[in-house]
Amino acid sequence: MVPITALHYLVVAAALFVLGVIGVLTRRNVVIVLMSIELILNAVNLNLVAFSRMWGNLHGQVFAIFIIVDAAAEAAAGLGILIAFFRNKETVNVDEIDLLKW
Amino acid sequence: MNPGLNSALNSGMAPVATPWFFYGLAIVAVVSGVFVITRRNAVHAALALIVALLAVSGLYLMLYAPFVAGVQIIVYAGGIMVLFLFVIMLVNIDRSSKERRFNRMWPVGLAAACALLALFVSAIMKGKALLPDRMMPLPESSNTQQIADLLYGQAGRMGQYTFAFEIASLLLLVAILGAVIMTKKKI
Numbered sequence: 001m002v003p004i005t006a007l008h009y010l011v012v013a014a015a016l017f018v019l020g021v022i023g024v025l026t027r028r029n030v031v032i033v034l035m036s037i038e039l040i041l042n043a044v045n046l047n048l049v050a051f052s053r054m055w056g057n058l059h060g061q062v063f064a065i066f067i068i069v070d071a072a073a074e075a076a077a078g079l080g081i082l083i084a085f086f087r088n089k090e091t092v093n094v095d096e097i098d099l100l101k102w
Numbered sequence: 103m104n105p106g107l108n109s110a111l112n113s114g115m116a117p118v119a120t121p122w123f124f125y126g127l128a129i130v131a132v133v134s135g136v137f138v139i140t141r142r143n144a145v146h147a148a149l150a151l152i153v154a155l156l157a158v159s160g161l162y163l164m165l166y167a168p169f170v171a172g173v174q175i176i177v178y179a180g181g182i183m184v185l186f187l188f189v190i191m192l193v194n195i196d197r198s199s200k201e202r203r204f205n206r207m208w209p210v211g212l213a214a215a216c217a218l219l220a221l222f223v224s225a226i227m228k229g230k231a232l233l234p235d236r237m238m239p240l241p242e243s244s245n246t247q248q249i250a251d252l253l254y255g256q257a258g259r260m261g262q263y264t265f266a267f268e269i270a271s272l273l274l275l276v277a278i279l280g281a282v283i284m285t286k287k288k289i
Contacts, residue, residue: 002121003121003236004121004124004164005233005234005235005236006233006234007226007230007233008124008128009161009165010226011226012128012131012132012161014219014222014223014226015132015135016131016132016135016154016158017218017222018215018218018219018222019132019135019136019138019139020135020139021214021215021218022139022211022212022215023138023139025207025208025210025211025212025214025215026139026204026205026207026208026211026212027139027203027204027205028201028202028203028204028205029144029203031144031147031148031186031189031190031193032138032139032141032144032147034186035138035147035148035151035186036138036139038151038155038178038182039135039138039139039151039154042154042155042158042178045158045170045174046158046161046162049161049162049165049167049170050165052165052167052240053165053166053167053238053240054233054234054238055238056238056239056240058240058245058248058249058252059252059262061167061169061170061245061249062249062252062253062263064167064170065169065170065173065249065253066263066266066270068170068173068174068177068178069270069273069274070270070273071178071182072177072181072182072274072277073273073274073276073277074277075182075185075186076185076277076278076280076281077277077280077281077284079185079186079189079281080280080281080282080283080284080285081284082189082193083189083192083193083284083285084284084285086192086193087287092193093201094205095205095206
């Protein structure tokens with residue numbers, strides 16, 4: 001059995017990141033697009049914590065905590081925008097959000 | 103140092119968990135990630151995302167990061183996902199769950215994501231030689247205290263990240279105000 005190194009964690013994080021990117025680029029539902037962004041942020045966090053373990057210091061874990069703070073702020077602001085938009089247009093599909101497009 | 107512990111430290115994760123834990127958690131995380139982006143019902147996607155977050159938090163535990171794992175469970179799975187489920191209940195999902203799941207340009211998005219995956223794979227393959235072949239041991243029992251020393255400082259002095267911590271509190275304040283203002287009907 002191969003011992004688990006940082007490389008294994010990098011592969012898992014890359015897979016999660018690409019899944020999140022696919023979700024952002026292809027789904028129509030805004031809520032699921034925001035959830036895919038959370039998936040991307042989690043992949044980055046996993047990378048940071050793996051690197052922190054790899055070099056034996058804790059700066060990566062502190063950065064992971066800051067990214068969790070960012071994710072909370074982003075979720076609150078994004079869902080606020082979503083509710084404001086839903087009140088105006090009665091839809092949650094991204095391809096119907098085209099007020100700024102002409 | 104006894105030879106058993108030494109070889110255990112040299113072989114990476116061996117002292118606390120076998121590699122099978124890693125493979126199990128990684129498979130759970132990736133499979134529920136696939137569920138997140140393919141489910142038609144947004145509530146099912148949110149539940150799959152909660153499973154993915156819990157699996158990633160288990161991976162943090164395997165990486166000797168118990169504080170980040172706890173914050174992940176409390177803030178992500180407990181706080182942010184409840185917010186998501188609330189919003190899913192507020193906007194009506196009946197109509198959107200009957201419509202197309204993917205937008206019209208989905209092949210382009212999929213191709214772009216595959217290109218990104220190829221970039222990641224080539225970067226990992228090229229940089230593999232730079233990575234050390236074993237993990238450094240981290241003190242697990244004082245993990246929370248050391249993170250607190252970095253964030254808040256110790257012995258009356260400012261820590262390395264105290265200023266960034268205060269800026270983060272400002273960011274949270276702005277996010278709260280923004281969310282309240284945007285969801286108000288009349289400002």
